[in-house]
Amino acid sequence: MDADAQNAAMKSASRRYGEVTHIRFSADELANLKAVAERDGVTVSEVVRRLVRAEAGHLPIASEALRPVIVDMTDQLRRVGVNFNQAVRAMNDGRVAYDEDLEQALIAVGDLVRQFRDELKTMTVGSRKAREARP
Template identity: 40%
Template structure:
């Protein structure tokens, strides 16, 4: 998605100096402000290529865990193992958490790809 919204902010000289220090030579003030905002708002942060590889591996492991949890729930519902309501609820909660975590990792990877395409370093 293209960035279309503009926000103007007034800073004191010491705040502007601190922002410049965070930018260094490799980042623009806009990049730093977006990263700080995303962090404080609890939004996924873009990651670099090395972290992206690790996250893809993590996502694959989460997928496998989800498959196993789903098989356990299915076995209970089909009567292949004894039905335990509390265990069923716990497995479903775990499965939902794994799905949410995978969605967050997918979003982080998508944001990072978009940042790299735009020429940012993804961090």
């Protein structure tokens, strides 16, 4: 990789992740991290990010086999969200009898749908190394 391409890749990673940290590992720990990275076809940094996400309670990054299913689920959730928005809009426009409790419930469910959809989308992003390897 030439210097310009390497600088562009670093700037892209900086925009995506923003922060850099330095961690010391024992030789065995680093060997284990590298083995996991090699097995999954990702960088050591991606392995560490995944471990942090898992510890923080976030959904994991999807495997290549699950990616199409999750992309389909994400699209279905988008459709559900659109339907919730239409229901709330119909109440706000007076086309449906207004019910404050129903409106709040629809808004809450819509928020949950968006949150879950965002989590699913995050699962399908994958690592830079995996994206570059795709045809």
